[in-house]
Amino acid sequence: xxxxxxxxxxxxxxxxxxxxxxxxxxxxxxxxxxxxxxxxxxxxxxxxxxxxxxxxxxxxxxxxxxxxxxxxxxxxxxxxxxxxxxxxxxxxxxxxxxxxxxxxxxxxxxxxxxxxxxxxxxxxxxxxxxxxxxxxxxxxxxxxxxxxxxxxxxxxxxxxxxxxxxxxxxxxxxxxxxxxxxxxxxxxxxxxxxxxxxxxxxxxxxxxxxxxxxxxxxxxxxxxxxxxxxxxxxxxxxxxxxxxxxxxxxxxxxxxxxxxxxxxxxxxxxxxxxxxxxxxxxxxxxxxxxxxxxxxxxxxxxxxxxxxxxxxxxxxxxxxxxxxxxxxxxxxxxxxxxxxxxxxxxxxxxxxxxxxxxxxxxxxxxxxxxxxxxxxxxxxxxxxxxxxxxxxxxxxxxxxxxxxxxxxxxxxxxxxxxxxxxxxxxxxxxxxxxxxxxxxxxxxxxxxxxxxxxxxxxxxxxxxxxxxxxxxxxxxxxxxxxxxxxxxxxxxxxxxxxxxxxxxxxxxxxxxxxxxxxxxxxxxxxxxxxxxxxxxxxxxxxxxxxxxxxxxxxxxxxxxxxxxxxxxxxxxxxxxxxxxxxxxxxxxxxxxxxxxxxxxxxxxxxxxxxxxxxxxxxxxxxxxxxxxxxxxxxxxxxxxxxxxxxxxxxxxxxxxxxxxxxxxxxxxxxxxxxxxxxxxxxxxxxxxxxxxxxxxxxxxxxxxxxxxxxxxxxxxxxxxxxxxxxxxxxxxxxxxxxxxxxxxxxxxxxxxxxxxxxxxxxxxx
Amino acid sequence: xxxxxxxxxxxxxxxxxxxxxxxxxxxxxxxxxxxxxxxxxxxxxxxxxxxxxxxxxxxxxxxxxxxxxxxxxxxxxxxxxxxxxxxxxxxxxxxxxxxxxxxxxxxxxxxxxxxxxxxxxxxxxxxxxxxxxxxxxxxxxxxxxxxx
Numbered sequence: 001x002x003x004x005x006x007x008x009x010x011x012x013x014x015x016x017x018x019x020x021x022x023x024x025x026x027x028x029x030x031x032x033x034x035x036x037x038x039x040x041x042x043x044x045x046x047x048x049x050x051x052x053x054x055x056x057x058x059x060x061x062x063x064x065x066x067x068x069x070x071x072x073x074x075x076x077x078x079x080x081x082x083x084x085x086x087x088x089x090x091x092x093x094x095x096x097x098x099x100x101x102x103x104x105x106x107x108x109x110x111x112x113x114x115x116x117x118x119x120x121x122x123x124x125x126x127x128x129x130x131x132x133x134x135x136x137x138x139x140x141x142x143x144x145x146x147x148x149x150x151x152x153x154x155x156x157x158x159x160x161x162x163x164x165x166x167x168x169x170x171x172x173x174x175x176x177x178x179x180x181x182x183x184x185x186x187x188x189x190x191x192x193x194x195x196x197x198x199x200x201x202x203x204x205x206x207x208x209x210x211x212x213x214x215x216x217x218x219x220x221x222x223x224x225x226x227x228x229x230x231x232x233x234x235x236x237x238x239x240x241x242x243x244x245x246x247x248x249x250x251x252x253x254x255x256x257x258x259x260x261x262x263x264x265x266x267x268x269x270x271x272x273x274x275x276x277x278x279x280x281x282x283x284x285x286x287x288x289x290x291x292x293x294x295x296x297x298x299x300x301x302x303x304x305x306x307x308x309x310x311x312x313x314x315x316x317x318x319x320x321x322x323x324x325x326x327x328x329x330x331x332x333x334x335x336x337x338x339x340x341x342x343x344x345x346x347x348x349x350x351x352x353x354x355x356x357x358x359x360x361x362x363x364x365x366x367x368x369x370x371x372x373x374x375x376x377x378x379x380x381x382x383x384x385x386x387x388x389x390x391x392x393x394x395x396x397x398x399x400x401x402x403x404x405x406x407x408x409x410x411x412x413x414x415x416x417x418x419x420x421x422x423x424x425x426x427x428x429x430x431x432x433x434x435x436x437x438x439x440x441x442x443x444x445x446x447x448x449x450x451x452x453x454x455x456x457x458x459x460x461x462x463x464x465x466x467x468x469x470x471x472x473x474x475x476x477x478x479x480x481x482x483x484x485x486x487x488x489x490x491x492x493x494x495x496x497x498x499x500x501x502x503x504x505x506x507x508x509x510x511x512x513x514x515x516x517x518x519x520x521x522x523x524x525x526x527x528x529x530x531x532x533x534x535x536x537x538x539x540x541x542x543x544x545x546x547x548x549x550x551x552x553x554x555x556x557x558x559x560x561x562x563x564x565x566x567x568x569x570x571x572x573x574x575x576x577x578x579x580x581x582x583x584x585x586x587x588x589x590x591x592x593x594x595x596x597x598x599x600x601x602x603x604x605x606x607x608x609x610x611x612x613x614x615x616x617x618x619x620x621x622x623x624x625x626x627x628x629x630x631x632x633x634x635x636x637x638x639x640x641x642x643x644x645x646x647x648x649x650x651x652x653x654x655x656x657x658x659x660x661x662x663x664x665x666x667x668x669x670x671x672x673x674x675x676x677x678x679x680x681x682x683x684x685x686x687x688x689x690x691x692x693x694x695x696x697x698x699x700x701x702x703x704x705x706x707x708x709x710x711x712x713x714x715x716x717x718x719x720x721x722x723x724x725x726x727x728x729x730x731x732x733x734x735x736x737x738x739x740x741x742x743x744x745x746x747x748x749x750x751x752x753x754x755x756x757x758x759x760x761x762x763x764x765x
Numbered sequence: 766x767x768x769x770x771x772x773x774x775x776x777x778x779x780x781x782x783x784x785x786x787x788x789x790x791x792x793x794x795x796x797x798x799x800x801x802x803x804x805x806x807x808x809x810x811x812x813x814x815x816x817x818x819x820x821x822x823x824x825x826x827x828x829x830x831x832x833x834x835x836x837x838x839x840x841x842x843x844x845x846x847x848x849x850x851x852x853x854x855x856x857x858x859x860x861x862x863x864x865x866x867x868x869x870x871x872x873x874x875x876x877x878x879x880x881x882x883x884x885x886x887x888x889x890x891x892x893x894x895x896x897x898x899x900x901x902x903x904x905x906x907x908x909x910x911x912x913x
Contacts, residue, residue, distance in 0.1 A: 056830030056860045130830040420862055420890075421855070569890050578852065591851050592858070592871075596886040600893060653862070693863060695893040 026229060033233045036213050037246055044152050044373030044582065045143045048347065048356055049136035050380045051423075051577060052101060055111055056131040059118045060690035065383045066094070072137055072382050074273035074339035081108060084278045099274050101135035102584070106278065116690065137382050138269065140347025140356075142369035147258050151265030152373060152582070153276060155245055161281055161322065162264060163244065165288045168320045169313055171205040175240055179206040179231035206231040209247045253287065253294050256341050271299060273339040281323060282331035285313040299338045306336060349389075351413075351429030352380055354439045355555075355575040363588055373582040378575050379423035384416050384654075384687055388426040389433040391683035392658075396431050398678065403669045410668065413440035413554045414658040414679060419650055421592045422562055422571030438663070442555045446644045446661060449548035449637030449672065450509045451557060454564060454606055456518045456546050457506050459529040461602040463521075468729045469503040469605050470710030475513035480543055489515050489547055492638070492671075501710035503609040503723065507617030509636065511547040518546030532597040533560035534570055548639055558648065558657040564606060565633075565650040567695060568598030601726045604697050607633050608724050610650075618673050619649065626651075629691035634680070636672030643667050645675030652689025656680055700724045704743065705731065717741035810907050814876075817907060818842075821873045824901060826866040831857045835866060842874065850874055865897035865905070872908045884908050 053069060055061065070087060075096065078086040084106050087096035092113040100106030108124040109132050121129045141149060167174050173181050185202035203211070210230035234243060252260060253267040261270045267287050268276040279287075289309035290297045299306035311332050318328040347353035356378055360369060368374070392412045400407045416426040429439035438444075460467040475497040480487045489511045491497070497510055505513035518526060523541045530539060535556065539545055552560075555573070563570040571594050578589040610633030613619045618636040626632065634649025643665055648657040658676040661668060668675065704720045706713040712734045713720035725731075734742045810817045822839050826832040838853035851874055857867045868891030875884035888908035891897065897905075 054856060054859065056828075056834075058828040058830060059860050130833040421858065567890075567893060569886060586848055586852070589848050589852065591848075592855050594883055594886045594890060596889050693895060696895040697893070 025226075026233070029226065029230050030233050030237075033210075033213075033230055034237060037234070037238065037242075043144070043371035045141045045149060046369045046372065046374035046376055046579075047138060047151075048140040048142070048353065048376045048378060050139050050378060050382045050385075052136040052377070053134040054131055055118050055121065055134075057118055057121065060116055061113060061118060062116060062688050062690065063089075063113070065687060068383045068386070069134070070096075072386070073134060076337070083280070085272075085274060098132060099135055099278055101133055104133035104135075136377060139349055139378070139380060139382070140353050141259075142357075142360075142366075142374075143259070144370045147260055148262050149259045149266055150249060150261075150263040151269060151275075152249055153245070153263065153265045155241060157265075157275075157277060158245070158248055159277060159279065159284070162248070162276065162279075162284050162288070164320070164322045165281075165284050165313065165317060166205070166244075166248070168316050168322065169288055170208065170291065174205050174244070177204055177206075179233075179235035180204060180228050203227075204231065205247050206234050206243055209243060209250065210234060212247075212250055212252065251291055253290055254298060255295075270341060271338045280331075281317070281327070282310065282314065282334050285317065285331070286310040286336065289313040299336045300341075303336055310336070349380065349385055349427070349433070350436045351427040351433065351439050351441050352378070352385065352424070352575065354429065354442065355424060355427060358442070359574065359576050359590070374587060375580040375582075375584075377577045377580070379418070379425060379577055380575070381416075381425040385426040387686045388414050388416055388428050388656075388683055391679050391686065392428050392431055392433060395675075395679040395682050399670070399675065407668070409662060410660060411440060411444075411663050412658065412660045412676075412679065413444060414656065414683070415441055415554060415558045416654055416656045416683070417558060417562060417573055419562060419565040419653055419655045420569070420571070422573045423577075424573050424575045425654070427575075440554065440659070442553055444659065444661075444663075445551050445553050446659065447549055447639040448552050448557055449639040449644060449646055450511075450514075451552075451561075451635055451637035451646050451648060452546065452548050452550050453506060453509060453514050454610060454635055455529050455533060455560070456514055456521065456526060457502065457609065458533075458564065458598070458602065458606050459521050459525050460502065460517060461605045462529065462598065463525075464602055464726050464729055467502065468725055468731075469609060469723050470501040470705050470725075470731055472499050472710055473502055473505045473513040474498075474516055475500055475505060475510045478512050478516055480519070482543055487543055489544075499709075501705070501707065503612060504707060506606075506609040507612035509618050515543055515546045519543055530560075532570075533563045534572075534597075535560050548637065554657055554659045557646075557659075558655060561648050561650075561657065562655055563597055564603055564610075565655045567600040567607075568596060568603040570595045570597045600695070601697060601699055604695075604700055605724055605726070607631075610635055612721075614649075619647070619677055630689055631692050631694060634677075636677060638671040638673075641667040642670055645670040646672050647676035647680045649677075649680055649684075651684050652692050654684075654687075654689050656683060658683075697724075699727050701727055701730060703730050706735075706738070709735065711735050711738075712742055712744070713738055714742040807903065807907070810904070811910060817904075818873060820904060821869050824866045824869055824904070826857070826864045828861055828864065831860055831864055831867065834860075835870065838870060842870075842877075847874060847878060863894055863896075865891050865894055865901040868894070869901060869904055872905065876908060876911070881911065884911070 067089070075085050075087050077088060079088050081087050081095055081097040084097050084099040087094060094111040094113070095108065096111065097108045098104060098106055109129065110122045111118060111132065112120040121132055123129050143149065171184060173184050177184065181204050184204055189202065207227055210227050249263040249265065251264070252262055254261040254270060256270065261267060264276050264287055268274060268279050271287065272279060272283055286299060286306060289312065290306070292309065296302060297306045297309045314323070314328055314331050317323045318325060323331070356376065360376070392414060396407070396410055396412065399410065410431060412428065412431045414428045415424065417424050427441050429441040430437070460471070461469070475491070477496055478489060491511050492509070496512065500510070500513060523539060527539050535552070539550065542549065559573050562573065571592065574590045576590045579587045581587045611627060613634050613636070614622050614627045614632050615624065619634050622632070630651035632649060632651040634647060637646030638644065643661055645660040645668060646658070648655070658679040660670060660675040660679070702722045702724050704713045704715055704717070705711060705723045706717070707719045707721050710731065712731050717738050734744065810820060826835055834853050834857040838850045838857070841847070841850035841853060854867055854871050854874065857864070868887050872884045872887040872891070875881070875887060885908055888905040891905050892902065
């Protein structure tokens, strides 16, 4: 059968083909429109925040740290604060207009301090308030590959002035057209000709949304047609409010490093450090004005352009009677006052971000983190973090100056944690802390040197029937056959020190006495202590273990010292506080966990010896007043050939560990004292921890003993030191040479009780 | 005769000081009290969780700001919102670590959550605080004596 192709039939076939192709194109665009508007646009990356600062009556506050935090939160000084984000500080009095966060309402508050402690908080009516909460600082996010960052706004969160401004500038006829408006195009044309500038665009908001969502910015007829079809389809599927809200959440406002800032919610945060509901009309005018050219009118890069554009938008608002003439002049006179961006890439603090990721991995899949808008509140203290980063950088520069350029490649890691709760406050994983890559705080596994010694001494002190702080150890020459070789440890000063009390051996960090003690205690006992301190790794049974061949990461090392600093109470270190969903409900919390692993008294004795490290030992040099008020203690560590320099120390409520060394493991000129301790000191001197009260140990008594023989001495005797003992284990022998100056230990209430108990038990027997 | 006086004196003192007696390798801090032998009201505290909870929630913090947070936490606890109650307690602990009232509630909360070892550890930790009252001490000891 032959089909005769006439011109008419060819025309019909062509029409059918055109119709099918058009229908397919429309169907494809329709599918993309609904998919994107229903799905992808509303996928929000998880955001990571620092801890939020609470101030309450009794809170201990370091003024300098508070000022730094206000600076990081972009609060600005104003003698009479009248707007959110302003404050003034004078004579121990902070007047601050809080921006509001969660249950903390925005408003003016007055906080009074005395001796670094909050004494009173009142609101603007002068009524006493118990607690005020500052907003946390955004420190990073878990972004999809396109790195779009936005804070999703609901219709109720959009201020009416923002809607008025957008419609006045971008699409005055929005509620009357069906996606395309020839009236808008012609009106924009005449307005722009009259103004001699481009005041209005011809595209409707729906067209702009279509363009932003699906198309590139190329100016071709094909794209314009596709964009028009998409605009019509959007209008067909969605209400005007839904379209406007999608536009408000989607518009591109800025590029910040790798991050693309989308939507007015994120724009408000990025440029003004606050939520969109706190924005004033001039700030909204600036953001809306930027839509025309986010780069050209970027207020940070091009403040003059941005100011002109803002003022133009304000003029449009006045013409539309949304603001009056006097407000117009007032808004125009205001400076732009944009804040610094809190972070430009995935995170501001890469090492801390790694820890957050590791913790999240146990409970969340990657897609959940990248799409569900989770809000991760961490334990990071931004002031401590900045200080720790600066301390590493500053110390490295000082060391290069002192030892020469051979230290140019020196690397480092450091962590600061809250002793009691295990909250991780700050982490540095590189000597260039903002650099992404190898995170030494968790991945550098290095010999810990003398940092191992407190674990050995704790093993001994835990056997309090056999050992106390004045038990005499032997620091004379030691030779042991180990693995077919003779092992002869040496002290750092290359000397032997003979018979010395246990506590002196620790704070002087004598290797030989420590090795002998470890051998005496046995590997099993030492392994048991390691386990109690949270070390899961098995020890290798070589005597060099006892003087520092054991390898750990800085993270694992500080975890084991947390248990010591917390008097035997182990708390797993945690970087995250809680995770909230988009509605603000807690999705998952990471609560404070605690487990008593050791009796507090032996740990208290160990901490006494670690305090001596600061008073007379390898970390000496601090004023005694500070050591006492911080209840400070610490330990230096240096590995073989000075390849690793360590220091760990507690001061106030903080435990801080520092490691310095080369990645290729070559020797450094540094010891624990000359390297890592310097970082620790720079950090602690900067943050000035608050003082802490001593804990109560009724089963411990202090006795004057001699630093050399460990026997009873007196305050007036030479070389005497007040040493703690678990009651019943204290020495009571006064050598004849000290008969005159020594004081016989007083009996405590508990002594009397012990004696009475003994008499009673004997009587019963 | 002297020995008899001594025995009487010891009995009086032992009631006053209620010294710790548990030596069976558990980590008990310095001031644990032999609660089971103390009095019937103490026995009630040990055996009746609701009675114990009532007593715990009567303990106020000395710091008024902390007290307000504890009130919030108590409301959450009564409503069975244990995560929120815990968040409030941790918030209080960040202001001060010297209040026995916070640790008591944490010990109680963990007990309700079935985390008995942790409950004991919180109680034990609180006994290291200086200047906690005898009543707080006794209540803390209840958690130390509860079987895991």
